[in-house]
Amino acid sequence: MTIVVNVQEAKTRLSELLHRVESGEEVVIARAGKEIARLQPVTPRTRSFDAPLLSSLGSVDANAFLEPATNEELADWEEGHAGDPLTQLQNALGTRT
Template sequence: MDRTVNVAEAKATLSELLDAAMAGEKIVIARKGKPIARLEIVEELKPRVPGAAKHWKIPSDAFLRPLSKKDRAWLEGEHTDEFGISKPKRKPKRSR
């Protein structure tokens, strides 16, 4: 069964909620009675193993070849849709 708490209660009792989540309890945070987030424990990541990708078959000259026109256009942001129509580059919005 999920335990539902409102935002104010979650702010006030965060450390207790973290302890409950670590104990396996499922906690849902709600705003005005509507669930908006779930508090859950994070599984530890497995360490990377050296040589795990040695079975990949990458040609030795793969990084030395010049890019095709299509690949270069894609990297430069000149994408096309399914009809072959070029989509314009989107300029980043300036922060004020």
């Protein structure tokens, strides 16, 4: 997120603005509404991989991605499936092979 502050406000709140920059925000300093400087972290903030990014999805066994697909799964990929919009369009146009 980027916030814009004027020069006087930046002087008054410099410590607070630096804390915000350390937490990953970007601060733009403006004079008379014209952007003149940008405060940003020296090194970009890196994401911690200790916690899952989408925890609501639950855990997934990574080995499951390496197992061969079943014939039914392959057929769904190659031939579409019930309710597949592309299959319905192809059927409607008569272009399904």
